[in-house]
Amino acid sequence: xxxxxxxxxxxxxxxxxxxxxxxxxxxxxxxxxxxxxxxxxxxxxxxxxxxxxxxxxxxxxxxxxxxxxxxxxxxxxxxxxxx
Amino acid sequence: xxxxxxxxxxxxxxxxxxxxxxxxxxxxxxxxxxxxxxxxxxxxxxxxxxxxxxxxxxxxxxxxxxxxxxxxxxxxxxxxxxxxxxxxxxxxxxxxxxxxxxxxxxxxxxxxxxxxxxxxxxxxxxxxxxxxxxxxxxxxxxxxxxxx
Numbered sequence: 001x002x003x004x005x006x007x008x009x010x011x012x013x014x015x016x017x018x019x020x021x022x023x024x025x026x027x028x029x030x031x032x033x034x035x036x037x038x039x040x041x042x043x044x045x046x047x048x049x050x051x052x053x054x055x056x057x058x059x060x061x062x063x064x065x066x067x068x069x070x071x072x073x074x075x076x077x078x079x080x081x082x083x
Numbered sequence: 084x085x086x087x088x089x090x091x092x093x094x095x096x097x098x099x100x101x102x103x104x105x106x107x108x109x110x111x112x113x114x115x116x117x118x119x120x121x122x123x124x125x126x127x128x129x130x131x132x133x134x135x136x137x138x139x140x141x142x143x144x145x146x147x148x149x150x151x152x153x154x155x156x157x158x159x160x161x162x163x164x165x166x167x168x169x170x171x172x173x174x175x176x177x178x179x180x181x182x183x184x185x186x187x188x189x190x191x192x193x194x195x196x197x198x199x200x201x202x203x204x205x206x207x208x209x210x211x212x213x214x215x216x217x218x219x220x221x222x223x224x225x226x227x228x229x230x231x
Contacts, residue, residue, distance in 0.1 A: 007133050007205035008216050056203070059137040075135055075203075079219035082132070082163065082204025083117055083175055083195060 001070055003036070006077035009053070012046040021070075029055045030064040032074060052078055084151065084158055086143045088136050090166035095173050102160055102178045109157050111187040114178040115195055121170035127208045132174065134165035135203040146197045150179070154186040154193070161194060165204060193230055199223040 004017045026035050033053060037044040047053055055062050056075040068074055087093075095116045103112055121127045147159045162176040175198065179190035206217040 004135065006135055006203070007207070010133075056135070056138050059135075059141050061138070061142065061201075075138065077135070077203065078205065078216075080200060080203050081206045081217045081219050082134075082202045083199035083223075 001032075001068065002073040003032075004073065004075040004077075006075065008078055009046055009076055013040075013042055027067055028064065029057070029062060029066050029068055029074065032068050033064070033076070054079060084144070084147045085160040086140055086147065087160075087162045088134060088139045088143070089162070089164055092164070093162055093173060093176065095176055098160075098162060098176055099178065102180065106157055106180055108182070109180045110182050111184040112178065112180050113184070113187040113191040114176065115191050116173050117175040117195075119168045119170050119172050119174055125210075127170060127210050129209040130168045130170075130174075131207040131209065131214075132165040132168060133205040133207065134163075136165075138203045139163065142202050143198070146194055146201065149197075150190045150193050154179075154181065154190040156181045156186060156190045159190055159194060161198065163198070163202065163204065196223070196226045196230065200227050 001020050002017060003020055005013050010016050022032060022035050026032050033047050037047045054077050055064060057066055057068060057072050099114050119130045143161050150156060150159055157180045160178045164174055168174060177191050177194045179187045181187040181190060200223050208215055208217060
């Protein structure tokens with residue numbers, strides 16, 4: 001599973017993307033965020049306020065209860081500020 | 084319908100003229116250009132715009148399809164830059180073409196309101212004293228919500 005990070009999440013984690021192999025019980029975006037936070041101190045801090053974390057799976061916006069699978073590209077990012 | 088997500092600069096006047104020339108049956112066009120703001124009391128030296136292009140294209144296409152259907156637009160085009168921009172440079176251009184002015188005004192406004200909150204761009208301002216990420220504004224959420 002590929003995970004992409006953007007904006008201040010990317011800065012706080014000091015990486016724009018990584019490939020991860022979460023265990024089978026990681027079924028949703030929410031599970032993935034919990035698992036990433038549990039395995040990395042910087043991620044634990046960066047994800048502290050879950051409400052500020054938006055997600056996309058395979059370049060489609062999703063909510064945190066959306067499923068994730070091994071071949072997915074999951075993007076995590078703060079609220080968008082374009083325009 | 085056209086979506087362009089690009090690092091290159093664009094000329095708003097040229098884009099407008101090209102857009103206007105594409106359909107003889109239209110009665111109204113509204114174009115909006117967003118610029119990099121830098122005010123004397125709060126100057127910025129540069130704006131870094133981060134983007135997730137794959138998602139941006141999907142999101143902006145969906146916004147345009149929605150605007151065209153909702154307001155009966157003939158067509159709409161969105162150009163959005165990312166990368167390093169200087170004060171005064173155009174960031175975004177929204178153009179809506181319709182049979183009559185009300186649809187064109189509404190279509191352009193709807194697209195801008197959705198771009199602010201639903202397109203994956205993130206602004207970081209470089210200032211003389213350091214850099215800062217622009218925070219999402221609740222006013223932008225409110226502006227989008229009035230179309231619900």
